[in-house]
Amino acid sequence: MSSISREWLIKRILLVAAMVVVLGLAMVVYFMAKESLPAFREAGPANLFSATWSPRDGRYGMLVFLVGTLTTAAGGLLLGTPLALSLALFLTQVAPRRSRALFSRGVEILAGIPSIVLGWLGFTMLVPWIRKLSGSSGSGILAASIILAVMVIPTITAISKDALEAVPASYAQASLAVGATRWQTTWRVLLPAARPGILAAVILGLGRAVGETMAVAMVIGPASVFPTSLTTPTHTLTTKILMEMGESTGVQRSSLFAMGLVLLLLAMALVLLVRRVSGGPFKYGVVE
Amino acid sequence: MSVISFVSGKVRGRRPGSVGAEGAAPSQNKRAGAESEAIPGEGAKFRLRDVSLRYGNRPVLEGITMDIPERRITAVIGPSGCGKSSFLRCLNRMNDLVEGCRLEGLVLLDGEDIYAREYDVTALRRRVGMVFQRPNPFPKTVYENVAFGPRIFGIKDRETLDGIVELSLKRAALWEEVKDKLREPALALSGGQQQRLCIARVLAVEPEVILLDEPCSALDPIATQRIEDLLAELKENYTIVIVTHNMQQAARVSDYTAFFLIESQGEPGRLVEFGDTATIFTAPADPRTERYITGRFG
Numbered sequence: 001m002s003s004i005s006r007e008w009l010i011k012r013i014l015l016v017a018a019m020v021v022v023l024g025l026a027m028v029v030y031f032m033a034k035e036s037l038p039a040f041r042e043a044g045p046a047n048l049f050s051a052t053w054s055p056r057d058g059r060y061g062m063l064v065f066l067v068g069t070l071t072t073a074a075g076g077l078l079l080g081t082p083l084a085l086s087l088a089l090f091l092t093q094v095a096p097r098r099s100r101a102l103f104s105r106g107v108e109i110l111a112g113i114p115s116i117v118l119g120w121l122g123f124t125m126l127v128p129w130i131r132k133l134s135g136s137s138g139s140g141i142l143a144a145s146i147i148l149a150v151m152v153i154p155t156i157t158a159i160s161k162d163a164l165e166a167v168p169a170s171y172a173q174a175s176l177a178v179g180a181t182r183w184q185t186t187w188r189v190l191l192p193a194a195r196p197g198i199l200a201a202v203i204l205g206l207g208r209a210v211g212e213t214m215a216v217a218m219v220i221g222p223a224s225v226f227p228t229s230l231t232t233p234t235h236t237l238t239t240k241i242l243m244e245m246g247e248s249t250g251v252q253r254s255s256l257f258a259m260g261l262v263l264l265l266l267a268m269a270l271v272l273l274v275r276r277v278s279g280g281p282f283k284y285g286v287v288e
Numbered sequence: 289m290s291v292i293s294f295v296s297g298k299v300r301g302r303r304p305g306s307v308g309a310e311g312a313a314p315s316q317n318k319r320a321g322a323e324s325e326a327i328p329g330e331g332a333k334f335r336l337r338d339v340s341l342r343y344g345n346r347p348v349l350e351g352i353t354m355d356i357p358e359r360r361i362t363a364v365i366g367p368s369g370c371g372k373s374s375f376l377r378c379l380n381r382m383n384d385l386v387e388g389c390r391l392e393g394l395v396l397l398d399g400e401d402i403y404a405r406e407y408d409v410t411a412l413r414r415r416v417g418m419v420f421q422r423p424n425p426f427p428k429t430v431y432e433n434v435a436f437g438p439r440i441f442g443i444k445d446r447e448t449l450d451g452i453v454e455l456s457l458k459r460a461a462l463w464e465e466v467k468d469k470l471r472e473p474a475l476a477l478s479g480g481q482q483q484r485l486c487i488a489r490v491l492a493v494e495p496e497v498i499l500l501d502e503p504c505s506a507l508d509p510i511a512t513q514r515i516e517d518l519l520a521e522l523k524e525n526y527t528i529v530i531v532t533h534n535m536q537q538a539a540r541v542s543d544y545t546a547f548f549l550i551e552s553q554g555e556p557g558r559l560v561e562f563g564d565t566a567t568i569f570t571a572p573a574d575p576r577t578e579r580y581i582t583g584r585f586g
Contacts, residue, residue: 181410189426
């Protein structure tokens with residue numbers, strides 16, 4: 001085969017591969033939109049975004065689940081971010097070289113724990129423990145937030161660590177050279193300079209928390225109403241889809257697709273937000 | 289490697305008994321410069337006695353003994369890799385940040401051993417400011433860059449800070465150019481302006497000594513000229529030590545010149561000759577100095 005035709009072939013193969021990926025993504029969006037269309041047409045947006053889920057009465061409101069998704073994700077971030085950030089700071093600033101590798105491996109392994117395992121631990125240990133402490137059923141937003149925190153910590157730690165390491169050493173040198181302490185340098189120079197990367201880390205963590213299904217499903221409820229406290233059952237968008245998918249038809253089934261579409265749009269919005277806050281590839285305005 | 293890992297190198301000072309008395313009585317030291325290293329008619333800001341520096345197993349400097357005169361500009365010249373920058377970093381203990389770094393000998397600032405165990409490094413760095421090879425302003429506004437040091441030292445009052453920022457920028461000959469841009473990002477300034485901003489940032493904490501590590505190597509000739517003019521003004525009030533690759537610059541700006549040289553690869557850098565700049569450049573005592581300044585090597 002001549003080299004020119006080989007070049008041509010390689011280009012074609014890569015082009016086809018790229019098209020398949022793009023087409024696949026487009027089809028996901030297309031099918032989600034198409035399948036949720038009956039729900040929007042027959043039930044209407046007002047019904048879909050109401051707070052009442054009662055298919056028998058023709059009520060397909062997803063507000064409870066949307067709120068469940070947002071609160072559990074927010075709770076997970078609230079608990080996970082400070083820990084993850086502290087860990088990233090420890091790894092980049094404090095840990096001696098040798099233990100740095102050890103802790104990094106530990107974080108990576110934490111990222112590799114299957115979500116069903118975390119869900120199982122949550123179901124068998126965390127929920128009973130919360131039940132004993134609070135006197136309520138135990139499952140709910142608190143339990144889900146704790147599980148989600150464990151799940152987002154590796155993501156946030158790894159990306160914040162990269163962001164902190166990407167801050168030019170000259171910044172810290174300048175700060176130390178005017179007599180700042182390590183802590184002052186970390187707090188006033190390093191963290192602000194790494195902020196875009198850290199924000200991106202938190203948003204990616206949020207993405208993971210919003211999309212997580214199995215582990216949350218095992219500790220969240222179930223109940224299709226607003227919870228009365230952090231320790232009473234409710235649902236998220238993902239867990240609701242999971243519970244209903246087997247036995248729904250018609251508009252009810254279509255409304256599940258609508259929930260999926262909302263999740264999809266939420267995820268897309270987060271990705272755009274990441275690009276916005278981090279300005280594409282991390283930039284720190286370094287003078288070269 | 290994240291250079292800023294705060295795993296400090298073990299920089300330990302040793303205080304030989306013979307010179308200990310010197311460190312203990314700083315007031316007598318000013319005039320007691322009767323040793324051969326002292327420059328006649330000049331008070332010494334820094335006194336170095338037999339200073340050696342190693343990074344791990346690699347010797348970087350050896351046997352450096354010299355006095356750095358107060359309120360004068362001392363230039364440090366020499367070929368690449370002769371330890372000029374490492375020498376400079378001995379004076380504000382920035383070498384502490386290099387893992388495996390060890391210093392032996394005595395470095396006295398106003399008669400005080402700055403490597404003594406109980407010596408406060410942050411206070412030292414406040415007194416001995418440093419300007420780096422590349423302008424390295426923080427990714428903050430012009431104002432916040434200059435106010436950084438004072439804020440670190442606990443000044444919160446708005447008016448006081450405004451005053452310090454203005455005064456420091458004026459001293460750094462930058463005020464006229466940036467007085468309407470104080471709230472703009474420092475990184476939007478030109479390279480030369482950024483370097484003067486870094487000088488202003490150092491001046492804002494009222495240092496006594498300013499160390500400059502090839503401050504003009506990333507600048508064009510006009511920006512370089514402005515920095516050199518600025519140094520000439522600053523020496524009225526500050527002791528200045530400048531490392532430079534550029535011998536014309538050393539000849540133009542400095543009062544005293546130290547010539548460092550590394551004999552061969554793997555050897556530590558040594559101080560070959562130190563004296564007033566005119567003598568070093570016109571009638572050097574050491575043939576190696578002459579070879580270097582006439583451009584025969586390096």
